[in-house]
Structure formats: C-alpha cells, structure tokens
Amino acid sequence: MKRAPNRGRASTIVGIVLLAVMLFPVYWMVNASLQPAGNTLQGGWFPFHPDFSGYVTALRDQGRNLVTSLIVALGSVVLSLGLAAPAAHALAHLPIRGTNFVLFGVLVTQMVPGIVVANALYSAYNDLGLLNSYLGLILADSTAGVPFAIIILRSFMRGIPREIIEAARVDGAGRLRIFRSVVLPVSANALITAALFTFLFTWSDFLFALTLTTTETVRPITLGIYEYIGVHTNHWNAIMATAVVASAPAAVLLVVAQRYVAAGATSGAMK
Template sequence: MPATQKTLRTALLTAVGLFCTVIMIFPLYWVIASSLKNTVELFRTPPTLFPMQIDWTPYIANFIQNQDMLHYMGNSLQIALGTMLLSLVLAAPIAYALARLPIRGKNVFLFIFLVAQMFPSIMLALPLFVMFTRIGLVNSQLAVILAVTTRTLPFAALILRPFFLTLPRELEDAAFIDGCTLWSAFYRIILPLSRPGMLTVAALTFLMGWSDFLFPLTLISDDTKRPLTLGLYKFISEYGSRWNDLMAVSVVAAIPIILVFIFAQKYITSGLVAGAVKE
C-alpha cells in the first residue's frame, strides 16, 4: 500500500474514532454541564452548550445542607461491597471445580449459567420477594445483596472458569507432592495466581451491585435503607422533575464507577483477555 494512501486511511480511521468517542462522551458531558446550570438556563431555548454562569447550588443543597444522598450512597456502597464479596467467595470455588474436577454433566452446569444470564431480573423479583418475606429478610440490605448475587454469580463463574483453565496443572501437582490438599492448593497456589481474573470479577460485580435498581425497589420499602438508585427518584414526581438536583447527584453517583474503571482497567483488560485464551 502506498505511503500516501496509508496515511489517508490512518487519518480517516482516526477521525472516525474521534467522532465516535465524542458521541459516546457527550451525554456524560451534558449531565455535568446541566448540573452546573441554574433553572432558567437549564430550560433555555436553544440550549447552551456551556454554562453561562456556574451554579453550585444543587451540590451544596444535596451533599452539604441535606446529606440524605450521602446516606443513600453509603447504602449503595454496602450493597455493592456485599455483592462483590459474596460473588467472589461463591464463584471462585464453583469456577475452579468446573475447570479442574471431573464432574459429570459439567456442560449442563455451564449451559444453566448461560441461560440464567438471559432471564430478566423482573422474572426473579417476585419469587425472591415471596421467599424473602417468608424467611423475614424483606426490607434489609442482605436481601438485596442475595438477590443481586443471583445475577452476578453465573457471570462471575463463567468469567473465572476459562481463566483457571489457563493455569498449568503442574502447579497443583507440585502442591500435592508437598502435602497440600485440594482446598489448600486452591487457596495458596491458584487464587494468588488468579489475581487479574479475581480483580476483574470484583470490579464488574461491584458495579452491578452499585447500579442495580429493580431488586432494591422490590425488596426495600424503608427509606433509610434505600440505595442511591432509589434516592434519585426523589427528584422525579408527577408534577415535574428537579433536573438540576438530579443531574448533580447523578454526577456524584458516577464517580465511584469512574474510579473503579480507572484503577482496575489494567486488571479488567488482562483478566478478560487471559480468560479468553483457553476454553
């Protein structure tokens, strides 16, 4: 390929990539810009691309004067961390067993995990509500953690299994020779070597727990126990929406998600790639 043609192609692909990036980032920018506009400017026609006068009132009102949103964020953090820990504790042994042990019907279990991810959460909400009502777990964060884990567990197991398959069996054989049992070899040898995969699952399940809306809506009625996803609905009523407050809280709610991706990006990428090498 001639150098001129190659340069033109590179420039064209770069322009297309930049255009797609702008299209994807623009909604996030619009949320941030709208949170800094006053009510008059927010409904101005035509809309302004940049805030003419920055207004910090929504942030001050919702996070300093009234700290309800901080309480909701604390509840969301507990649910997200609980979902992450429970998913890791359950998914790691399941994935390891499916990767290493000679289990009959192993493909059936994998098929069930795949099918379980296809069911919408709304199909699980009512049965879980009935079950948790009978055992007295309704209106608790534990109920939400267990409910969200029903969605994250199949996903986590399917992510970790191919990653365990990439580890050589000789590592466990050497551990058995040194006197390790299957469980001690798993916890002492396999898990430390599986850190990228574990961090990948930890980050993704944390985000699933942080952003879930349906299960908290179904299982929690006490306002003091609601997560931020439900707290946002305080700004939406039948008479209108308080867009300034809604946008400001949405910006703050997105910060943990952005931080997780910034600090775990390397592990997420390497974990997903490593898990895709061998099946």
C-alpha cells in the first residue's frame, strides 16, 4: 500500500515523457511554420518573433486544395452514412437470412489493400469519365467509410431495447417511420462516431487522390502537400504551414466530438 503512490508518480512521469515524444513532431511542425523562409534547422526552438508569411503562402497556393478535400470529405460522410445506416438497421433488427455471411463480407472488404481497389477503380473510372471529379473521389473514399460505418452502427443498434421498437409498432409506426424517428435519434452517438472516422479517412486519403486525379482541377490537400514539397524545398515554413492548416480540421473535430466518439464506440459493446 505504501508503494502505490510512488508507482503512480512513476507511471505519470513515464506517460508525460511518452506524450512529449509523440507530440514533439507536432510542436516542431508548428514551430517551423512560424519561422522565416529557409532551412528549418537554422530556426530556434521557440518562435520568439513569429513570421506568418508561410501561412499566407500556404493559403494562397493550397486554398483550393483545402476546399476540394472539404467537399470530398463531407460528400463521403453523407454517402457513407446514407448507405450504412439503413444497412446496419436491417442487419441488426430485421429478420434477414445470411446476416453473418453479409457481415463477413463487410469485414473482408476492410482487408483488401487500398492499392488493389485504386487500380481497379482507375480502369472503371477511365471508362465512365469519373477521373478528376469530385464524385469519383467521393465514391472511392466511401469504399472505406461504408464498411466501417456499418460495423459501428450495427453494434450500437443491436443494443437498442426491443421494447422501444415494439412500442413504436403498437402506436402504428411502420418500419421506415421507426427507423427515422426512433432508431436514428437513439443512435446519434454512433452516427457521430461513424461520421467522424469517415471524415478522417477521407481527409487523410492519399492513395485514391494520387491514383484517380491527374490534373490540378480536383486535387485534395494531401496530394497538394506531396507536390508542394518538390516545388518549395527552400520554403519549409510554407510547407509546414500547409501541414498545420491541413491538420486543423481533423484536430478540431476530434476535440469537439470526443465525448460522442467515446460513447458511440463503447455503448454497443456495453449494452
């Protein structure tokens, strides 16, 4: 009993050290973005005289790519939830044969390497005229969002008490009304969780962006940063500023939706 406080302090110190090691690249990215143009190795450990010219350059050169990523990410969220929510409800509550087989197929899709999907989509997109289009990227990124959302939503929806659904049926509600007015509101945390992870999948996608876009008309921010490095090797402040701006939406969403994510990810298992 006397050693418990010492062990607790030691664990806290180890945790702080590990956290500092993991967050140091983030700190250095922000620090480098506030340094004058030039080699980042010549910059100080703290920007006592911050220079925001890198952010001006980043927003000027990468603003369109940020908007593209935002459009594609939001489109993937809408499409993924629009397909996954009814599918998860059907797998959780409707008497459908072969449910386990369907779930196994959903899991298998998560195991397919992305490069295989990207190569297959490139040939199909070339024939359908979907290369270099918002719709093409939304459909491609949804191939990762839909299976994940189905797994999360079904796990949560299975925990919804049957009495709630039966009470709605007694009141005369049909299956569509039950799904819209009962299941979806109760599953708000799971929906937010699925939407957040789908957004993050899409926002950080590089493979589909590299494979399915060949012009500057539709170019997500991940591909923009990749090509930006080759052009501005002597302007690391602009490169790091672009990385900071690209990381901001994901970081803000994670902070805002943290409690919903925790509830949505664990409620299905706890119930």
